[in-house]
Amino acid sequence: MFQLGYLVRKLASLLVTLFAVAVFNFALFRILPGDPIRLLARAGNLNAEAIQRLHELYGLDQPLPIQFLIYLRNIATAQFGTSITYQRPVADILAERMASTIVLLFAATILVVVVGIVLGVVAASRRGSRVDNGAVVGSLIFWSLPTFWTGLILIFVFGVYLHVLPVSGTSLPGVTHTSWIAHAIDVGRHLALPTITLALVDIGQFVLITRSSLVDVLTEDYILTAKAKGLSRRAVIWRHGVRNALLPVVTTTALYVSLIIGGAIQVETVFSWPGMGRLMYDAVLRRDYPILEASFLIFAVTVVLANLLSDLLYQVLDPRVRQA
């Protein structure tokens, strides 16, 4: 499916980018505002023994290149230091939080992709109609909504005013469910508002990209050929149009991942969803630098990997690129 040379080139460039991310993260948290101990001392009281331990962990008595190697070793062995707020290893805390964030991102992405593609296709195939104008105006309005405020409004309407959906956490506190179905329903109800908030805000740009891409494709000659062959309108649009229109959409995957990570930080904050986003918010308020550093690193690596994924996906989907 892939040419070996292409894969090797891609992997090499991935390694270079990951290395650059590591250097950037190192520079950001170690060199710019001072060493980690100064940061920690700014946040709370440290006794001599704790300072000694930190010195050993980060190798602060060593020259900068050695410190960087120690830092790389710490990343490779998932030693992100100890959280100031929780007094526990950052790696353990992150491991607990990651699942909640993945569930939220997964649910919102499915909603954005399915609804976004359908709306974009309907708008493009009825270009200039009332439906199309409505989809464009609606997308621009949703694009301008701040994610956190949309969450507050939904909490207000569905939680405080209508009392139909829970607005905080992942499940009812202190309740032991008799069956896994009851548990799943409980979690699903808690997941509803955060997912809808996240999807609402990011769907606008997705609709606009899908729409303009399909509008372009529908002016191609092979679409005219397909129509002339006597294919139904539905077959022309979905089989010949949408299949090709989704190619440029795939290239925006990395952008979308970056966007939805930003959204998740806000949504988790507003809905007390115990994932990495809420963790980052609490870390900001308490200036818990080890957690901030590790979260930034993980989010950055995720986006870099998403970039690689979208490149590879493009290769699979577009035979022309594969041969070139």
Add this chain to the structure above:
Amino acid sequence: MAPETRSSVVRIARLVWADRLGRVGLLLLAATFVVAILGPIVLPFDPTLVGTSAKTILAPPSGGHWLGTDELGRDVLRETIQGAQVSLLVGLVATAISMLVGSFIGIAAGYTLGLADDILMRLTDFFLALPTLPLIIALAALFGQSTVILILVIGLTSWPSTARIVRSQVLSLRERQFITRVRSLGATDYRIVTSHILANVLPLIFANTVLVIAGSILSEATLAFLGLGDPVHVSWGTMLHFAFETGATGRGAWWYILPPGIGIVVVVLGFILSGHTLDRILNPRLRNR
């Protein structure tokens, strides 16, 4: 501003005004600027004027306070009007920084080509690949809370997309006939860039600029909501941060949640509608959509 630049700005503004969405955008922006400039003169906000009794804390709208009071008993209407200034200031200055850096890097890369281009574009792609919100959260948390820091953090992280657009425009310009003619007449690179390349690139990145302003305002609101705002210069995001932290949503204080949020949506939508329309006008490939 040269006379021809001014007339082309007027011409572009007329085209935006002729579009229905563009007109709504311009009207929203005009309303925001009027409120931001004149509002604080008519209804000045005094942050020290706090409530004196429990009754005046998070009080619903009344004759004395048309939009109720906040968690300290201050007037929400006046506070919201004051917030417009901070949001616009941060959005505009941060975008100006972003445009300067992006245009400089884009022109430097596209005009010199070769090794400099390679290095600058690698750098651009790298920053384009970093997740925006975690990056600006980390920077703002490391460098402290002030309006200047917020402006720098937002401005110095949003230039990569501008650099890419500018570079691709410069690439197509540098081989055009009028540039090669000027060069054969003995113009220096400095002169070619400042008086010919720049003049032709700027109108094209104008639409991008307007959209970057919208993004910068949203970034400021988000950072401030996450508790990284300037405690002295209260913006809409800061108001919502305190509304959220003091549980205004749970207590049903809609008058504290709605005004700052609507303010953000109005100004951001104004820039997005204008920018979207500009994009269609300035990018002829899209004009028929």
